[in-house]
Amino acid sequence: MKEKNHLFLKVTASIGLACVIVLGFITIIGTGGGDSSHQSTVETTRDGSGVWFITGSDEDRLYDVFDAMGYAVATDRLWQAETFRRAARGKLAEIFGLGQLEQDILVRITGYSDQELEDGFDALDGEVQDVIEGYVAGFNRRIAEIRDDPSLLPFEFAALGFMPEDWTYKDVLAWAALMMRNFDVEAQKMGQIDNAALYQGLMTLYPTTGAGMFEDLRWINDPDALTYIPKGIGPLESKEKAPSALMENPPVIPDVRGVAKSMAAMRLRIDENLKKINAYIKMGSYAWTVAGSKTSDGNPIIYSGPQMGFTVPSVVGEGSIRAGGLNVSGMIITGIPAIVIGRSPHHAWSMQVGHAHTVDYYFEDPSDVTLNRMETIHVAGGDDVVLPVWRTTHGPVVNPIPYDPGTYVPSPSNPITSWKYSHWGYEFESMKAYLDIARATSMDEFGAAIELVPLSQHFCYADKDGNIAYWMSGRDPVRPAGEWRLPQGAVAPPLEWDSAVLIPRSTDRNNDQGYYCGWNNKTNTGYANSYNNFSYFFGPFNRAHVVDDYLSAHNDLTFNDLRNLALNIATTDSFGGGGNPWKFASDSFTYAVNNAPDAPKADRSAALALLADWDGHFVDGGNTEWTEGKDRADAWVLMDAWIDEVLKLTFEEMDSPFLEEEKEIRLFNVLLHDLLPGGIENNYDWYLPYDSYDVVIVEALDNVLLDLGVRPWSQDARGTITFNHDMLGQVWEMPFSSRSTYAHCVEFGAAGPVGIESMFPLGESGTILMGEGGAPIFDDNFFTMTPVYDDFSHREFPLFTP
Amino acid sequence: MHSTKVNKLQILIGIASLLVGLLVYLIDRPPDTAYFLAGWAKDISLYNKIPNMFGPISNTLPAFAHVFSFSLITAGILGSRKRGYLFICLFWLLIDGAFEMGQRYSSMPLKFIPSWFDGIPFLENTGNFFHFGTFDYLDLIAFVLGTIFAYIILTLTMERRKGYEREESFIS
Numbered sequence: 001m002k003e004k005n006h007l008f009l010k011v012t013a014s015i016g017l018a019c020v021i022v023l024g025f026i027t028i029i030g031t032g033g034g035d036s037s038h039q040s041t042v043e044t045t046r047d048g049s050g051v052w053f054i055t056g057s058d059e060d061r062l063y064d065v066f067d068a069m070g071y072a073v074a075t076d077r078l079w080q081a082e083t084f085r086r087a088a089r090g091k092l093a094e095i096f097g098l099g100q101l102e103q104d105i106l107v108r109i110t111g112y113s114d115q116e117l118e119d120g121f122d123a124l125d126g127e128v129q130d131v132i133e134g135y136v137a138g139f140n141r142r143i144a145e146i147r148d149d150p151s152l153l154p155f156e157f158a159a160l161g162f163m164p165e166d167w168t169y170k171d172v173l174a175w176a177a178l179m180m181r182n183f184d185v186e187a188q189k190m191g192q193i194d195n196a197a198l199y200q201g202l203m204t205l206y207p208t209t210g211a212g213m214f215e216d217l218r219w220i221n222d223p224d225a226l227t228y229i230p231k232g233i234g235p236l237e238s239k240e241k242a243p244s245a246l247m248e249n250p251p252v253i254p255d256v257r258g259v260a261k262s263m264a265a266m267r268l269r270i271d272e273n274l275k276k277i278n279a280y281i282k283m284g285s286y287a288w289t290v291a292g293s294k295t296s297d298g299n300p301i302i303y304s305g306p307q308m309g310f311t312v313p314s315v316v317g318e319g320s321i322r323a324g325g326l327n328v329s330g331m332i333i334t335g336i337p338a339i340v341i342g343r344s345p346h347h348a349w350s351m352q353v354g355h356a357h358t359v360d361y362y363f364e365d366p367s368d369v370t371l372n373r374m375e376t377i378h379v380a381g382g383d384d385v386v387l388p389v390w391r392t393t394h395g396p397v398v399n400p401i402p403y404d405p406g407t408y409v410p411s412p413s414n415p416i417t418s419w420k421y422s423h424w425g426y427e428f429e430s431m432k433a434y435l436d437i438a439r440a441t442s443m444d445e446f447g448a449a450i451e452l453v454p455l456s457q458h459f460c461y462a463d464k465d466g467n468i469a470y471w472m473s474g475r476d477p478v479r480p481a482g483e484w485r486l487p488q489g490a491v492a493p494p495l496e497w498d499s500a501v502l503i504p505r506s507t508d509r510n511n512d513q514g515y516y517c518g519w520n521n522k523t524n525t526g527y528a529n530s531y532n533n534f535s536y537f538f539g540p541f542n543r544a545h546v547v548d549d550y551l552s553a554h555n556d557l558t559f560n561d562l563r564n565l566a567l568n569i570a571t572t573d574s575f576g577g578g579g580n581p582w583k584f585a586s587d588s589f590t591y592a593v594n595n596a597p598d599a600p601k602a603d604r605s606a607a608l609a610l611l612a613d614w615d616g617h618f619v620d621g622g623n624t625e626w627t628e629g630k631d632r633a634d635a636w637v638l639m640d641a642w643i644d645e646v647l648k649l650t651f652e653e654m655d656s657p658f659l660e661e662e663k664e665i666r667l668f669n670v671l672l673h674d675l676l677p678g679g680i681e682n683n684y685d686w687y688l689p690y691d692s693y694d695v696v697i698v699e700a701l702d703n704v705l706l707d708l709g710v711r712p713w714s715q716d717a718r719g720t721i722t723f724n725h726d727m728l729g730q731v732w733e734m735p736f737s738s739r740s741t742y743a744h745c746v747e748f749g750a751a752g753p754v755g756i757e758s759m760f761p762l763g764e765s766g767t768i769l770m771g772e773g774g775a776p777i778f779d780d781n782f783f784t785m786t787p788v789y790d791d792f793s794h795r796e797f798p799l800f801t802p
Numbered sequence: 803m804h805s806t807k808v809n810k811l812q813i814l815i816g817i818a819s820l821l822v823g824l825l826v827y828l829i830d831r832p833p834d835t836a837y838f839l840a841g842w843a844k845d846i847s848l849y850n851k852i853p854n855m856f857g858p859i860s861n862t863l864p865a866f867a868h869v870f871s872f873s874l875i876t877a878g879i880l881g882s883r884k885r886g887y888l889f890i891c892l893f894w895l896l897i898d899g900a901f902e903m904g905q906r907y908s909s910m911p912l913k914f915i916p917s918w919f920d921g922i923p924f925l926e927n928t929g930n931f932f933h934f935g936t937f938d939y940l941d942l943i944a945f946v947l948g949t950i951f952a953y954i955i956l957t958l959t960m961e962r963r964k965g966y967e968r969e970e971s972f973i974s
Binding site for chain 2: 013016017020021023024025026027028029030031061063122126130133
């Protein structure tokens with residue numbers, strides 16, 4: 001009896017135990033992961049141009065929403081996405097061969113390791129992980145369809161003879177990081193190395209004046225440069241001459257001219273090779289946001305025009321997401337699960353490349369270098385390349401490439417150089433930033449999201465509450481006082497900084513002038529130039545003046561006025577990629593001509609009269625000619641040639657190879673520092689060996705007029721923008737202008753947007769299929785945007801009505 | 803197994819603790835965050851119908867309660883003793899910890915979920931649990947605390963041994 005009881009108890013306890021364990025598992029599984037019984041209501045539709053619209057309920061999962069986005073993008077842009085992810089993962093050579101090996105090497109050295117990508121993903125918010133994994137799932141859903149039906153395989157894969165592999169979250173993170181570096185003014189530039197070479201070259205050729213010349217060519221901050229945030233003070237009346245420590249006691253620095261040249265040549269080769277496969281991504285941009293006080297309807301209006309080049313297919317597309325708690329539409333970039341530039345029912349925003357100081361180069365001692373990992377790069381048609389990746393505490397070693405401690409001979413002229421990037425480790429936060437930017441319901445929330453943006457961009461903003469605002473994003477660390485135009489360790493012991501400690505954010509809202517605008521110009525008067533990117537040295541002339549001039553001179557602006565301003569400014573052109581340099585040179589040039597010892601001379605006077613009647617556009621004739629005209633204005637040709645000749649004569653004595661790289665826009669600003677009142681005064685008399693700038697200006701005009709001959713000077717000389725497919729050659733062209741790649745114009749009423757118009761090149765689809773005999777078959781939506789893009793007409797985009 | 807009697811007190815404490823954890827889901831969390839509140843069960847959710855009850859601890863209380871309650875219920879059913887308590891507590895710590903880590907490294911467990919789970923109540927949510935569940939370091943800490951508290955309560959509520967009984971373990 002007792003044994004029976006024991007058996008009964010044993011059985012009962014065992015059953016109880018089993019039940020408890022099952023219950024334990026069920027309660028774990030049943031309380032986590034949300035409600036799988038919720039049926040996704042996410043749907044994707046397309047408009048007549050192929051632009052996709054994802055709709056659903058607020059209860060839909062972000063995973064499902066971005067699965068839909070991933071599927072739509074993969075359907076449209078699978079080959080483009082393939083080149084992007086391979087560029088980001090260092091796997092281009094695997095399909096393109098040796099020609100792309102240098103890009104693979106560079107990105108493996110400066111990119112994140114697999115482990116860092118895994119750790120970065122794990123550190124993201126759960127919802128951000130859902131976004132990425134959903135997007136990847138959508139991509140892979142499309143790839144699975146293609147595997148089942150190879151007739152859907154895009155032309156380029158078929159031509160190269162391979163099937164795309166599944167995407168992973170690592171592909172998305174690596175591409176996001178590389179894309180943002182493409183959009184960061186300093187990330188991929190090496191201006192400090194070039195500066196060291198320039199300084200060394202100047203000191204060699206001009207031992208007594210070289211340091212002053214360096215100061216003139218690499219000024220730190222011109223307080224008269226045009227800024228996004230309006231100046232607190234007017235233009236300076238007196239010159240500022242502030243010799244740096246470098247000028248007062250010019251140091252001897254290592255001669256790195258050879259290294260600078262070889263590094264620059266490698267970067268150039270990489271860019272050219274990426275262009276060949278339409279994977280070279282860059283960014284410029286113009287934007288303006290105008291308060292209700294300056295518009296006819298009293299509504300704020302914003303225009304965003306990011307300039308990202310003209311690839312095939314376009315680097316951008318467009319889409320709309322109204323599901324999963326998101327309500328946003330706008331510009332997308334292939335491979336990135338986000339609306340990058342867009343609008344919501346509450347606000348709209350623009351992005352243009354900013355100029356935070358994000359990179360410093362450090363000269364290192366061999367003892368500071370450690371092996372991080374070994375990478376193997378597969379090369380089509382060649383042997384695998386095994387690449388050691390070396391780092392110091394500052395970051396990856398970028399010279400020599402590849403570094404080999406066994407063969408490296410320490411030399412001041414070939415220093416071990418590391419790359420320290422202030423966004424390192426922060427770049428994956430961009431996905432969270434995009435979500436928060438889209439979901440913001442106030443300026444403060446938008447500003448909080450800007451803090452997460454791991455690249456330097458100017459953001460203009462407008463909302464339904466009547467606000468306009470501006471931020472420059474990016475991590476610009478607090479640096480100790482010192483010489484930051486040169487690599488650390490070049491002139492003094494290296495200075496250090498912490499990427500977690502940043503200078504105050506450059507931001508402003510609702511200013512008195514009633515607008516913020518810019519074209520990659522300076523953020524505020526206190527901000528220094530970008531020492532690693534010479535296109536971001538700000539002086540009296542910057543192309544942004546054409547936007548500022550228009551907005552400051554006009555009131556009661558309509559939606560059409562502010563939309564059409566894009567065409568107005570895009571038909572200006574200069575060595576600065578837009579703008580009208582004549583505005584800044586005219587007084588000095590006119591004075592010099594009119595006061596020349598042999599004045600007046602008829603041809604010179606005629607030249608001045610031509611320029612006096614000119615409206616500043618490189619195409620004469622107003623809107624219609626701006627879109628369709630084939631000729632360049634004679635006045636523009638004269639202006640361009642004259643200023644070019646003045647610069648040539650002014651700086652001709654510096655005919656050393658390292659100065660050939662000096663860009664005209666920077667030399668023009670050096671010239672203006674002498675010709676215009678206020679701002680910076682040069683240390684060196686650049687007009688030498690001439691007697692004065694007046695002599696230079698007049699001689700230049702005579703030279704140019706002789707060279708140009710009889711008018712007209714520029715028939716059929718407008719130029720074209722061509723769209724070249726990497727395998728099929730040119731597929732489209734349109735008249736040249738200094739235009740943006742994407743554009744949206746949004747007007748806000750009190751309840752939300754009351755007008756949205758947008759445009760982008762070519763079409764939403766980049767898909768080409770392979771037809772019989774290998775003939776390309778372009779998707780129906782490959783060119784559907786050209787009717788509204790090519791002539792700047794824009795097209796209406798649906799509002800956020802229910 | 804020389805089984806001792808079922809320890810009703812431990813089971814009751816365990817069930818009570820489980821109900822507290824349940825209240826978090828019913829009151830403090832939106833119903834669509836938990837599988838078991840799907841469908842008709844959504845109607846029993848009190849979320850947004852009455853004020854939240856647990857405040858900031860609502861995020862980690864279920865993790866604590868799960869280890870704690872199942873350690874007590876298991877031990878109570880088995881009527882085990884001190885060494886057994888240790889094994890039981892560590893067993894549930896291991897299980898809960900493994901599932902939590904599975905949410906962090908979701909790609910690994912997702913590979914092993916068989917397709918026949920689809921359509922089977924609760925099991926069908928296994929994929930979602932790993933895919934959409936959010937890993938939280940604080941949950942791991944809550945598991946450890948739940949384990950420790952469970953062991954203490956088990957020890958305090960252990961029925962004293964009668965003369966002829968000897969110490970035995972859960973696995974003896």
